[in-house]
Amino acid sequence: MTFLDSAVWGGKFCSDGWRHSPARQPVTEPATGDRLGTVGVATAEDVDRAAARAAEAQRAWAATSPQRRAAVLRRAGELFTEHAAEIEDWLVREAGSVRSKAGFETGLAIGECFECAALPAHPQGEVLTSEDARWSLARRRPAGVVGVIAPFNFPLVLGLRSVAPALALGNAVLLKPDPRTAVSGGVVVARIFEEAGLPAGVLHLLPGDGAVGRAVVEAPEVRVVSFTGSTPVGRAIGERAGRLLKRAHLELGGNNALVVLPGADVARAASAGAFGSYLHQGQICMTTGRHLVHESLVDEYTAALAAKADSLRVGDPAREDVALGPLIDRGQLERVHGIVTDSVAAGAKIAAGGEIDGAGYRATVLTGLTTDMPAWREEIFGPVAPVVSFSTTEEAARIVNDSEYGLSVGILGDVGTAMRLADRIDSGKVHINEQTVSDEPNAPFGGVKASGTGSRFGGPAANVEAFTETQWLTVRPDIADYPF
Known part of the structure; x- marks a missing residue:
């Protein structure tokens, strides 16, 4: 036994x-x-x-x-x-x-x-x-x-x-x-x-x-x-x-932001962003649900993130070596796809993914969003990475805080700039030069606002x-x- x-x-x-x-x-x-x-x-x-x-x-x-x-x-x-x-x-x-x-x-x-x-x-x-x-x-x-x-x-x-x-x-x-x-x-x-x-x-x-x-x-x-x-x-x-x-x-819940500052290493940032958005099919309260990228890097970052997404296999983790397993049930799968299709209907563009794959969902990158679209405003709880650009750290802080949630934020790039930005962010957790998903038994965990x-x-x-x-x-x- x-x-x-x-x-x-x-x-x-x-x-x-x-x-x-x-x-x-x-x-x-x-x-x-x-x-x-x-x-x-x-x-x-x-x-x-x-x-x-x-x-x-x-x-x-x-x-x-x-x-x-x-x-x-x-x-x-x-x-x-x-x-x-x-x-x-x-x-x-x-x-x-x-x-x-x-x-x-x-x-x-x-x-x-x-x-x-x-x-x-x-x-x-x-x-x-x-x-x-x-x-x-x-x-x-x-x-x-x-x-x-x-x-x-x-x-x-x-x-x-x-x-x-x-x-x-x-x-x-x-x-x-x-x-x-x-x-x-x-x-x-x-x-x-x-x-x-x-x-x-x-x-x-x-x-x-x-x-x-x-x-x-x-x-x-x-x-x-x-x-x-x-x-x-x-x-x-x-x-x-x-x-x-x-x-x-x-x-x-959470709709957590990852901020990519000017001068950040794009390849490493895209790797962090992919991990934050796609780990466990995005079914984590700390999942990176919003990617804010400086306008000088947004095209390069989006391309790198889309390439990462396209490379991630979806399948049955008990029988295959895959990066993404199934969503928990059909209802959640259809909800995720509905948010993506509603956002596309409102003007967003799919840079990668956007498709149901058996019991799972392909790693997805969305661009061309406005901050009132469902994929940006809602907690998706699926492997979807919406990307928008910002021009100043003041604008980034405003966009990050413009959410009902306040659980976790990641900031990638210059530490001094990141620390000044962190002081302006309403979040239970802030991780500098890390993505948003992190937990240790000895560290305090929790969020503010609707989180x-x-x-x-x-x-x-x-x-x-x-x-x-x-x-x-x-x-x-x-x-x-x-x-x-």
Whole structure:
């Protein structure tokens, strides 16, 4: 039996052990439509039961020694390492990842667990001054039960980056993966922590549709909701959580800009731009969705980027050595093509690609755009690179900021000019002489404006802030005197 053998999880979900479910859904390979297995689907009633059990188990888990909690996280990192090849196979087949992206994602999962293993020993508060004769402390305590709702694109790491720190800091977790990636984004995580020695009842895997997600948000025991996904769904979750007086950490969409400054090395810039736009078929919140190129370089850059796009093969990454795999489903494929064709109808020109290729989409370059066209204004979530020119850095800053999103920006060229431009940009992340897609477990991650509620992932400061509550505690040697 392999680590992810379907005999363990087939037709089941994990809530205090693996439970058979009368409701099931197929696990489908987007490249071929083949069925890879069947996963159990939870109901709203299952969520309610899981939340009650999680609240019970959380108290004992929070009381577990920091050393013991750290050991579970370290063991999880070791298990990700030991089973990396099998996990990567699932990321390739279920999520449509090319092999290099699957390896990158598994490596991030390993780093996330090892990074979070340090959190239990991190300082959990501070000593405050007081006007009274007492000790005054601000201490961090686990929030309680954390609801994690994860997307399909990087299904493993975008769920784990909330699950791992939440567990390390003494919380219980309800994890709802995207139904399209319930194995690589859910079963993998449940199996890893099961084998790592996490006590029963602390982590619950609850695959399902929007009704299950709503139940996770609304369960009274859930005090923090961590959601990664689209901006419209994030807005709805944020509104509901606000009414229920719960904290919602929202990492949402992006329409990220890559700025190519005058004098930049065009060949290297085009390589960076192609990586930023075409990695994982452009299905990344940090994907380079807008290319702003100085007017002195725009023709040369566009030609170089189009040549890169034309050279990238599209196919089935489980069976071929390809650069681009399938889009997650037919609906997303048709949406991407619709944005391209609508923009062309409005006057844009196709320099490369612009065609459906089986279950995938050819790497595409668009020129002749205006900034009100759909391919420029919208988050495409596909392998499409729209290019426009600018004449001054002031104009570049205005164009970059003229977006509802503010997640990631890359600036290529002279560092001094790039730093001055970075000071004028509204974005959660800015990368100078790099493209827009970058993530490390110890670095704060998050966006501004419609890209979310700020840096709530990555690094001890962000994780402790996200998944704990602050309690004021005072201590006197004797009972205080009062005038009553």
